[in-house]
Structures are given as structure tokens and as C-alpha cells.
Amino acid sequence: METKKAIQISFVIFMIGLVLALIYALSAFIKPELLVSRSFPLYTDLQWDNLLNESPNIAKYVLILERMAGGLGLATVLAGFFVLFTAFRKGEKWAWYYMMVVSLIGWGNNLLGNIMMHNTLVIIIIIVGLLLLTAGLIVSAKAFLCEKEST
Numbered sequence: 001m002e003t004k005k006a007i008q009i010s011f012v013i014f015m016i017g018l019v020l021a022l023i024y025a026l027s028a029f030i031k032p033e034l035l036v037s038r039s040f041p042l043y044t045d046l047q048w049d050n051l052l053n054e055s056p057n058i059a060k061y062v063l064i065l066e067r068m069a070g071g072l073g074l075a076t077v078l079a080g081f082f083v084l085f086t087a088f089r090k091g092e093k094w095a096w097y098y099m100m101v102v103s104l105i106g107w108g109n110n111l112l113g114n115i116m117m118h119n120t121l122v123i124i125i126i127i128v129g130l131l132l133l134t135a136g137l138i139v140s141a142k143a144f145l146c147e148k149e150s151t
Contacts, residue, residue: 003143007091010140014084014099017132021106022077024125028070032063035122043117076106096137096144103133 027034037048040062052059080102087095107129114122 006140006143010136013136018080025073032066039117039119
């Protein structure tokens with residue numbers, strides 16, 4: 001596959017993955033209750049509404065932490081878009097590594113957390129994100145890692 005075409009295909013694959021991550025991050029940032037109300041009972045065997053009524057300060061604390069995680073995810077996704085639209089499209093080698101490392105940390109961290117919370121639906125979404133990441137990296141690996149740089 002020619003270099004430019006491989007980068008274009010990976011670009012589209014990474015775009016899909018970043019949009020998926022953006023939806024997830026925005027959900028946590030804007031409406032953390034959506035994620036917490038699903039994961040809390042899966043992990044604790046207690047209903048989220050019970051915690052809201054019995055310990056509202058603890059519930060607010062959990063929501064603050066979820067919103068902060070969403071904000072970090074949002075920042076990471078926006079940085080990913082920036083790298084993708086600039087250095088990655090130009091074929092700069094460091095951008096391939098950036099996409100790999102940052103995406104693996106982001107998706108991997110969320111995967112571990114959701115495995116601990118037994119949140120099957122979100123685990124599936126994360127696995128889709130990891131599969132997109134893997135596909136994007138494989139398609140573009142030769143273009144970024146094997147071609148000689150021109151002087």
C-alpha cells in the first residue's frame with residue numbers, strides 16, 4: 001500500500017476512534033450521572049439513588065471525580081485531534097507513537113476501571129476503541145516506521 005494512502009486510511013480509522021472517545025469523555029464531563037448511575041450498582045450492588053439520598057456529599061464527591069476524569073479525557077481527545085490533523089497527516093513519525101501511547105493509556109486505563117466495575121457495555125465500547133486503534137496503527141505502521149526519511 002502506498003504511503004499516502006495508508007496514512008489517509010489510518011487517519012479515518014483514528015477519526016472514528018477519537019469521535020467515540022469524544023462521546024465518552026463528553027458524557028463523563030457534562031453528565032457524569034449517566035456513567036456513575038450505571039457503574040455504581042454494578043460495583044457495589046447498591047442503587048445510585050440510595051447513595052444520593054443517604055450520603056449526598058459522598059455522591060457529589062463521586063460525581064466530581066467522574067467529571068474530572070471526563071475533563072482529562074476531553075483534553076486528551078482534543079490533543080489527539082490536533083496531532084491527527086497536523087503531524088500525523090504529514091507523516092511525522094512521532095505522531096504515530098503519540099497516537100499509540102496516548103490512546104493505549106487512555107483506553108487501557110478505562111478498560112481496567114470498567115472491568116473492576118463489571119460494566120460490560122462500556123467494556124465493549126472500549127474494546128471497539130482499542131480495535132480501531134490497533135487497525136489504525138497496523139495500516140500505517142509501514143508508512144511511519146519503515147520508510148527512510150528524505151534529507
